[in-house]
Structure formats: structure tokens, C-alpha cells
Amino acid sequence: MPSLLRRTPMALYNVMQYPVRTTVSSAGIAFALLLVFMQLGFLGAVSNTATLLYEQLNFDLIIRSPDYLHLYESRQFDQSWLAWCQGQADVEDVQPLWIDLTRWQNPRDNRIRAIALIGIRVDTPPFQKPKRVGLSGASNPLYELTNSRQLLIDRATRADFGPRNGQYFESADVGSEVMLGTQRMRIAGLVSIGTGLAANGQVLVGQSAFSKLVPWNANENCSLGLVRLKPNADPEQVARRLNALLRSGNRTQGIVEILSRKEALSRETKRWIDQTPIGAIFKMGVLLALMVGATVVYQVLSTDIANRMPEYATLKAMGHGSLYLSSLVLFQAWYLAVLSFLPAWLLSEVLYRVTAWSAGIPITMTTTRIGWVACAGIAICTLSALAALNKIRRAEPAALF
Secondary structure: OHHHHHOOOHHHHHHHHOHHHHHHHHHHHHHHHHHHHHHHHHHHHHHHHHOHHHHHEOOOEEEEOOOOOEOOEOOOEEOHHHHHHHOOOOEEEEEEEEEEEEEEEOOOOOOEEEEEEEEEOOOOOOEOOOOOOOOOOOOOHHHHHHOOOEEEEEOOOOHHHOOOOOOOOOHHHOOOEEEEOOEEEEEEEEEOOOOOOOOOOEEEEEHHHHHHHOOOOOOOEEOEEEEEEOOOOOHHHHHHHHHHHHHHOOOOOOOOEEEEHHHHHHHHHHHHHHOOHHHHHHHHHHHHHHHHHHHHHHHHHHHHHHHOHHHHHHHHHOOOOHHHHHHHHHHHHHHHHHHHHHHHHHHHHHHHHHHHHHHOOOOOOOHHHHHHHHHHHHHHHHHHHHHHHHHHHHOOHHHHO
16 A cells, blocks of 8 residues: 555546546535435434433433333323332432423414423422523522413424514513413413424423313323432432332232433433334435435446546556556545545535524534544445446456557
8 A cells, every 4th residue: 555655646636637527526425425414413303302301300210101102292100109119218309290292372373283291390390400491590480380370481492383573482472371272371481491302392380280281180190200319329220129129019000110311311212213203214314315425426436437448458558457446446436535525514514503593403513423424425435436446347458459
């Protein structure tokens, strides 16, 4: 390889000889890499939004129904399990959380939409950092939830739920009357939790309001149990011990399952990425983008080899072997990969910001993603070059005469 680098950089000259052709070729590959960036960005957004609410909640273990699907279809279980868990060793505190989907009537156009409904105990808010979600300070809006006719709406709730400015909910919406389920409610404040994939809007209410808005008995059942452990307790070990206790008795109906925080977040992410159509669509999008890129590179290199066949034949006549000729094609492919990657990266940064701003999707660039796409670009260019090398064998010096 060092000897190759000391020779005339013919691969670079080949790339630079026809600037227009090189620009068009690089643009095609850059488009494919841009598609990879965008599909990976959306896949990352799926992962991020899947656990938005979980990451805001204060718990070490979580109690949930064995019929649990995802956070907004968590099903319900008897609250007696909370008392059972509270009495176990290493458990410091257990509190319920109620979650369901209900109907929201847009006050602007009266259309009905599904909205996530979160019920909490007002005296013990379940959030890990109340200040982050806007539930602290002298003007803490959480106190407003003692009134069962009042709610707090998430700032991330989409525009189609009817904010006054037509774009997002803000302080001007506080005091507005809305229809939530069958109840007329008043917006008493704003929170900043973040909406998930199953709902484009979210409201926070007290336990008494929640019980009036859902068709099941929220006074006896709950959606999740948030368990905080004593200092130095290992969540994984405690979860295994509690699950073993649950299954050691003769009772088989209505038994809950207990997960550590890490496992709960992992399962929620896996659910949305591996077990739902939305995750499959974006993963398929990544694969198709890579196939498009490989096809473009192959066509570019095949055409270039065909156009330069006399040149390759001349090089063979001068004594250069197949290894040298193959290295020219490989270096051309790598140059194209570098030329294509930079504009694809920069343009994807712009599109990420535009998408996040216009659609409210938490799509952000990561160093890992940049490195992954760079490697993917080099890989597809290398594989395409190797596939195109068969044409080099047709370059015969005898064909020049």
C-alpha cells in the first residue's frame, strides 16, 4: 500500500478529470446517505419519544399489569399490590400512577382527538425533577389540580388540539374552557413533560378528576406503581426477589410484574422499535437507502470503467497488474464516499432542525450516528467497487490494436 501512495494519484485524477460528472455522481450518493441520516434520525426519535414520560418519573422499580402493551395502554391492576410491595424489605415508598387515553374536543374546530390523560396524587408528584417539568416554585400549577375541574396541558401538545395562537399552547391558553371526555374542564397551567408516540397531546389531572374521566374504577385500580427503594438497594436484585415472591404462592390470576427502571425503559424502546409498524418502516427505510446508495455507486463506477477501458488496457500493457487497477477503482470509490458524505451530513443537520421545529419531533444528530453513516458510506462504496471490478478483467492490451 505505501508503494501505491507514492505513485501518481491516478484515482484522484480520474475523479477530478470530469468535474460535472463527479458532482452529479457525488450528489446521487449524497442523496442516498441523506436518506440514511433521515431514516436513522426518525428511528432515533422513535426510541427517544418511547421513554419520554418514563424518564421524567421518579422510580427505581415499576409495578405493572402482565397485560401491559405500552405506556398509554398499560392496562390496570388492583392497588392492593402497592400495599403488598410497600411492606417488602428495601422498599421505601410506593405510589400509584394513572394513565389512559380519552377524548379531547378542539375548542377551535370542535373536532374530537385522542389525548393522553395522566392522573397523579397532587400531594406527592411522581416526577424525578419537578422543576424540569414546570411543577415547582411559588406559582406551582400543581396546586390547581386539587380542583377536579382543572387540568394542566403539556406544552408539547400538537397544534391540532386547538391552542389560541394556532401553533402551540402557551400562557394565553391558561383559563380556557375545554371538553375532556364528558367533562368540561379548565386549563389551569402548563407542564413540559413531552408527548409520546401513541398520543400527540397530553394533560395532567389529579386523582379525583381522573376517576371521573375514565370508564374503569380508578379508586381501586391503577395503571402503574412507582417504587422507590432505600439507599444502597440494588434494583435488579430486588426486582428478581419480588417477582419470585409473587410466583411462589398459589395465586395465578391478577399477579403483577415488577421491573427495574433499566429494564422498563429497555422494554418500552424495544416495543416501539421492534414490535410496531413504525419501527419496522424506518428500519426498512435505512436498508432501502443503503441499497440505493450501493446501486448509484455501482452504476457510476461501471460507467467510468467502461469509458476508460482503453486506458486500463494501456496500463496493463505497461506492466501494471490487476491489483493496481483494482486499487484505482477502490480509491475512486473512497474519494466519492468522502465527497458525498460531507454535504449529506451538513444537509441532514439542517433538515433535523427544520423537522424538529416544524413537526415537534425530537430528532437530533449524534456522534454515533455520524460515525455509523460514514462507515456505511465507505462500506457501500467499497462493496460496489468490488462488484464493478469484474469489468477490469475485460481490459486487454490486444484490444488496442
